[in-house]
Amino acid sequence: xxxxxxxxxxxxxxxxxxxxxxxxxxxxxxxxxxxxxxxxxxxxxxxxxxxxxxxxxxxxxxxxxxxxxxxxxxxxxxxxxxxxxxxxxxxxxxxxxxxxxxxxxxxxxxxxxxxxxxxxxxxxxxxxxxxxxxxxxxxxxxxxxxxxxxxxxxxxxxxxxxxxxxxxxxxxxxxxxxxxxxxxxxxxxxxxxxxxxxxxxxxxxxxxxxxxxxxxxxxxxxxxxxxxxxxxxxxxxxxxxxxxxxxxxxxxxxxxxxxxxxxxxxxxxxxxxxxxxxxxxxxxxxxxxxxxxxxxxxxxxxxxxxxxxxxxxxxxxxxxxxxxxxxxxxxxxxxxxxxxxxxxxxxxxxxxxxxxxxxxxxxxxxxxxxxxxxxxxxxxxxxxxxxxxxxxxxxxxxxxxxxxxxxxxxxxxxxxxxxxxxxxxxxxxxxxxxxxxxxxxxxxxxxxxxxxxxxxxxx
Numbered sequence: 099x100x101x102x103x104x105x106x107x108x109x110x111x112x113x114x115x116x117x118x119x120x121x122x123x124x125x126x127x128x129x130x131x132x133x134x135x136x137x138x139x140x141x142x143x144x145x146x147x148x149x150x151x152x153x154x155x156x157x158x159x160x161x162x163x164x165x166x167x168x169x170x171x172x173x174x175x176x177x178x179x180x181x182x183x184x185x186x187x188x189x190x191x192x193x194x195x196x197x198x199x200x201x202x203x204x205x206x207x208x209x210x211x212x213x214x215x216x217x218x219x220x221x222x223x224x225x226x227x228x229x230x231x232x233x234x235x236x237x238x239x240x241x242x243x244x245x246x247x248x249x250x251x252x253x254x255x256x257x258x259x260x261x262x263x264x265x266x267x268x269x270x271x272x273x274x275x276x277x278x279x280x281x282x283x284x285x286x287x288x289x290x291x292x293x294x295x296x297x298x299x300x301x302x303x304x305x306x307x308x309x310x311x312x313x314x315x316x317x318x319x320x321x322x323x324x325x326x327x328x329x330x331x332x333x334x335x336x337x338x339x340x341x342x343x344x345x346x347x348x349x350x351x352x353x354x355x356x357x358x359x360x361x362x363x364x365x366x367x368x369x370x371x372x373x374x375x376x377x378x379x380x381x382x383x384x385x386x387x388x389x390x391x392x393x394x395x396x397x398x399x400x401x402x403x404x405x406x407x408x409x410x411x412x413x414x415x416x417x418x419x420x421x422x423x424x425x426x427x428x429x430x431x432x433x434x435x436x437x438x439x440x441x442x443x444x445x446x447x448x449x450x451x452x453x454x455x456x457x458x459x460x461x462x463x464x465x466x467x468x469x470x471x472x473x474x475x476x477x478x479x480x481x482x483x484x485x486x487x488x489x490x491x492x493x494x495x496x497x498x499x500x501x502x503x504x505x506x507x508x509x510x511x512x513x514x515x516x517x518x519x520x521x522x523x524x525x526x527x528x529x530x531x532x533x534x535x536x537x538x539x540x541x542x543x544x545x546x547x548x549x550x551x552x553x554x555x556x557x
Contacts, residue, residue, distance in 0.1 A: 122228035150261035320380035328521035336492035365538035
């Protein structure tokens with residue numbers, strides 16, 4: 099038995115019928131050319147007959163305020179094999195994922211399910227995996243599943259994803275004394291960071307708030323249809339974009355890839371909101387998760403958040419890009435003056451009120467940000483599963499009351515994989531955002547072809 103971590107309790111307590119708290123991933127595979135017609139059936143049979151034993155957290159189930167081991171683990175409850183109705187287009191696949199992502203996971207069992215989906219046009223099949231956020235965060239879950247795959251197209255050994263040991267399962271095997279020492283060491287580091295945090299807070303108050311036009315405050319985000327209460331119905335949409343297009347734009351305008359990605363999202367959101375006659379007069383604010391790491395230590399990556407002004411009130415894409423770049427750069431410059439522990443303490447202090455507001459819903463018309471836009475680098479080499487090449491991987495995330503849209507992206511090979519998760523009832527025709535993303539990329543491509551463009555203004 100292991101007590102629930104406070105963060106586990108938060109994710110579990112947030113869950114209700116209209117607000118499932120699981121994350122997921124859609125993995126699309128190409129069946130090998132010379133594979134037998136029984137390829138998928140053989141794959142499923144190999145998984146069901148595997149002698150590998152599920153490991154933490156995949157064999158953990160809730161027992162009051164503790165995680166306990168499921169001594170009657172039932173693979174059939176978690177692992178499902180289905181076939182899409184013909185013609186098996188990507189549209190039908192995304193409809194199925196939308197329906198599955200809307201449903202709660204049974205709390206009487208370990209909180210995850212895995213679906214093998216066949217019948218997809220182009221001789222392809224998919225795997226959809228969802229797992230409760232109390233057990234693992236979205237990106238860590240995606241990475242854990244990637245460990246099931248191979249870089250060798252000829253590798254045929256199948257190890258189910260729930261039997262692959264990750265960093266969390268290794269930590270759970272540590273002795274109680276080792277875990278206590280780790281907690282004490284972390285608390286000591288946080289206390290040592292406190293003086294620097296208070297200094298940075300005083301600098302922010304005296305120099306930025308009310309004086310710096312690029313400073314984004316915790317309650318600057320405008321009221322928007324993105325920030326409604328959500329229903330239990332989800333819509334999941336996904337698409338791949340060539341990374342080389344974004345790289346070319348970024349290099350031509352002398353900005354970062356992340357700047358361009360945020361600017362493209364900004365333009366797409368602007369067009370979508372205009373189509374819904376719901377564009378706020380003030381700019382949307384995005385919460386952008388950022389990884390921080392002390393390269394001189396053995397501490398693994400940790401996450402903070404940046405509030406980015408998306409400049410959606412501006413029609414000119416270059417003006418929006420400038421606003422995005424300045425707001426992100428300002429936050430990065432502030433964090434550059436701090437250690438990783440100071441950054442975590444600063445973020446916890448500054449954004450705690452915003453987090454409490456999201457959890458409690460006390461002030462539904464006030465929010466720190468309008469949506470989450472997350473972009474995490476992924477594998478750069480092709481991956482295979484029993485010889486089937488992984489073509490694409492799309493992350494599916496969480497929406498909450500007051501946060502009806504989530505844009506999560508990862509990279510794979512030479513593509514940017516975009517997964518949009520939204521409340522179907524709150525945001526009609528949300529899938530049109532994919533069209534607007536493509537339109538905005540083309541808009542920037544046309545801009546950099548213009549000889550008279552003053553590119554130096556952006557940098």
